[in-house]
Amino acid sequence: METMLEVKGLNKSFKDKQVLKNISFEVNKGEIMAILGPNGAGKSTTIRNIMGIMYPDEGTVTFHNHQGKGIPQNKIGYLPEERGLYKNVKVMDILLYLADLKSYPLDKAKKRILDYLKKFDLEGKENVKMEELSKGMGQKVQFIGAVIHEPELLILDEPFSGLDPVSQEIFKDEIRSLRDNGTAILLSSHQMNLVEEMCDRLFMIQRGEKVIYGSLYDVKQEYANFKCTIRGSNERGTLETIPEVENIEQDGDVAILYLTKDVNPNRWLKQLPDDVTIQELAIDRVSLHEIFIDIATDKRLMSEEGEIHA
Numbered sequence: 001m002e003t004m005l006e007v008k009g010l011n012k013s014f015k016d017k018q019v020l021k022n023i024s025f026e027v028n029k030g031e032i033m034a035i036l037g038p039n040g041a042g043k044s045t046t047i048r049n050i051m052g053i054m055y056p057d058e059g060t061v062t063f064h065n066h067q068g069k070g071i072p073q074n075k076i077g078y079l080p081e082e083r084g085l086y087k088n089v090k091v092m093d094i095l096l097y098l099a100d101l102k103s104y105p106l107d108k109a110k111k112r113i114l115d116y117l118k119k120f121d122l123e124g125k126e127n128v129k130m131e132e133l134s135k136g137m138g139q140k141v142q143f144i145g146a147v148i149h150e151p152e153l154l155i156l157d158e159p160f161s162g163l164d165p166v167s168q169e170i171f172k173d174e175i176r177s178l179r180d181n182g183t184a185i186l187l188s189s190h191q192m193n194l195v196e197e198m199c200d201r202l203f204m205i206q207r208g209e210k211v212i213y214g215s216l217y218d219v220k221q222e223y224a225n226f227k228c229t230i231r232g233s234n235e236r237g238t239l240e241t242i243p244e245v246e247n248i249e250q251d252g253d254v255a256i257l258y259l260t261k262d263v264n265p266n267r268w269l270k271q272l273p274d275d276v277t278i279q280e281l282a283i284d285r286v287s288l289h290e291i292f293i294d295i296a297t298d299k300r301l302m303s304e305e306g307e308i309h310a
């Protein structure tokens with residue numbers, strides 16, 4: 001697998017506060033790598049260091065053997081967290097301007113822009129001013145601006161925020177199609193269900209430090225134990241007799257049993273006690289959303305003030 005971007009040992013402080021601590025990861029050609037973490041964890045700072053908007057105190061960002069100011073920015077596309085392009089400019093004009101900034105041929109850009117506007121349900125909007133678009137429409141135009149020059153590396157900071165479900169699907173399809181065509185994609189998002197659906201690998205950051213890094217499959221194997229949801233009228237005491245259960249959450253007739261690591265679900269199901277009432281039963285792996293919450297809260301890495309305890 002060809003590595004497109006290598007981030008190695010990034011340290012960054014603002015005044016005396018260190019917000020990135022030895023951050024290292026890679027993004028490969030043709031993959032979606034998610035960068036996740038609670039608010040203030042350091043995701044955008046990491047991305048800004050990659051984009052050369054700021055530079056790390058220590059560590060390196062390497063793109064195709066280029067580092068720092070030598071990185072050819074016209075091979076990178078970036079959808080920043082902050083939305084909003086020039087307001088008083090027509091859609092086609094701003095997109096051609098962005099293509100030109102990346103030294104992309106304008107005749108090719110014009111055709112791509114018209115194709116993208118059609119794909120994103122914005123056909124006929126090329127002469128509309130940015131300020132006349134809705135927020136979601138503006139975001140689509142900004143996305144087009146990030147990919148118009150066919151970047152090899154695409155960095156998307158919260159691409160789905162503020163999008164309706166239909167627009168989210170359009171973005172998801174487009175991001176997957178770019179990945180399938182070989183683009184390396186670094187995606188930051190708080191929408192764990194979308195990340196879980198889309199990403200190949202993920203990097204989770206907490207208070208500026210790596211907490212998880214690996215393929216979605218490996219992360220699930222490592223962290224996502226099975227859980228069993230039972231609907232039925234059961235006393236908590238009855239549920240507590242079930243072996244290999246780490247934690248029980250009960251709400252009325254619904255109980256969620258979090259199973260211990262490495263439980264074999266077939267074997268576990270066979271030894272369920274006869275006195276457990278079962279109207280419905282489901283076994284799933286815990287979701288990325290639950291893993292995220294567990295890491296950000298249950299492990300109590302952070303106090304209410306956000307300081308690390310561990």
Ligand SMILES: Nc1ncnc2c1ncn2[C@@H]1O[C@H](COP(=O)(O)OP(=O)(O)OP(=O)(O)O)[C@@H](O)[C@H]1O
Binds near residue numbers: 019040
């Ligand atoms: N220019 C800056 N000057 C001082 N502190 C900053 C600056 N930019 C970011 N920080 C601090 O760095 C930390 C990480 O911020 P960052 O924006 O990278 O987090 P994030 O993970 O992107 O969060 P969110 O999910 O809320 O967007 C925060 O404590 C933030 O206050």
